Amino acid sequence: MTTAGTNAAGPGAALPRRGDRRMRAARTVLILIGTAGLLFGLSVLFGTVRLTRLPGVALWIGAAIVLHDALLAPLVFFFGVLLRRAGRRVTGTIVVVVQSAIVVGSIMTLIVVPAIVAAGLTPNNPSILPLDYGRNLALFWAVLALVTTVWTALLYARSRRANQRPSSRQS
DSSP, X not given: OOOTTOBTTBXXXXXXXXXXXXXXXXXXXXXXXXXXXXXHHHHHHHXXXXXXXXXXXXXXXXXXXXXXXXXXXXXXXXXXXXXXXXXXXXXXXXXXXHHHHHHHHHHHHHHHHHHHHHHHHSOSOTTTSOSOHHHHHHHHHHHHHHXXXXXXXXXXXXXXXXXXXXXXXOO
C-alpha cells in the first residue's frame, strides 16, 4: 500500500516530475513516425511482391531477426564489455567506433549473403551475378577492420596526449 507522498517503489523513491511533457511529446512523435514508416513499408511490400513470394520474405525477415538476436547483438555487447574492461585506457568514443564498425559490417554481410547464396544456385550464366561477392565481402571486412584500427589508434593517442597534458585550471 502506498501513502501520501510515497509511491509503490518505496518511501525513498523519487516521484515522477511534472515537467516531462516534452519527453512524452517526443516519444509520441517518434512512435507516430515509426508507425507511419511501418505502414508505408507494408504497403510497398504488398504492392510490389507477389503473394507467392511472401513466405520467402517472411523467412528472410525471421532469419535476420534470429541472426540479430543470436549473433549481432551479443557480438556488439561482448566487444563493448571487453573494451570497457580495458579500464580508463579506452574512452567511450573508441567503444562506439568499434561497435559501429561491427554493426556496419554485419549489415553489409546481411545484404551480401543472399547474393553469395544465389551465386551458388544460379545456372552457369556469369552475367546474372557477375562479381565475386564472397571475396568482395572479405575485402570489405578487411578494409573495415583496418579503418577501425587506425581510427581507434588515433583516438587512443589523442586521449593519451590529453591525459598527459596538465590542466589549464591548475595553478
